Amino acid sequence: MNFHTRKWVKPEDLNPNGTLFGGSLLRWIDEEAAIYAIVQLGNQRVVTKYISEINFVSASRQGDIIELGITATAFGRTSITLTCEVRNKITRSSILTVEKMVFVNLGEDGLPAPHGRTEIRYVKDQFKDDMPPQ
Template structure:
C-alpha cells in the first residue's frame, strides 16, 4: 500500500524542518491502515518500530510517499516494512523501518489474527 502526505507549516520544528514526531505518526498510521486492510476482521495495536533514523531533512511543501508492505506474520502479530521518500528526489529514502502490530480483542488481550 502507498499513501502520500504534504508537509505543512504545522508539521515543522523550530528550525523549519519536518518534526520527527509528525513523520513517526504518519508511518504508524499508514502501516496500521495497511494491516487493517489486509486483515479487516482483526483489531491491531502498535507494538513497536525496529529502528528510528532520519536520513534526510524535509522542508515545507514536500510531498512524501509512504510505502508499506507486509514483511512477516505470526499467530498474533504482523510486521510491515515501511519506506518514506520525497516524491521529487532520487536521494534515497528519508526514513525506513519495520512496524509490528499485535492483534487484540475488545479488552486489549492478544488474540490470533483473523484470516484475510
C-alpha cells in the first residue's frame, strides 16, 4: 500500500478527549478515496457506494502527522473496491483500517456506467500514455 496523503492533526480536528475526531478522519478518508477512484477510473463522476466496518486501532493527538494509504483491491464492471489504512507518519503505528470501500463510476446521466478498467494504473504509466511519440 502506498501512503501519499499526509495530514497534520490541528486543534480544530480534536474531539473533547483531545484526540483526533473520528468524523474529521472519515471525511479525509472519503475524500482521498474518491480522488483515488477518480484517478483510477479516469472519470470525475464517482460516488461512494459502501464503506465496510471501520476499525479504530489507536488514537492520534494534536501535532501528529498522519498518512492515508489506499489501494485498489478489485475492479467491477461499474465499480472499484479499495482498502485503506491510516497510520502515524513518525511511529508507523496504525490508527485506523477500512477493509472495503466501493465507489461506483457514473455516466453523464448519473447512472452507473462501465469504466473498462481491470487493473491499477500508476502515475508513471499514465504519463507514458499521454506523451506524444518521439
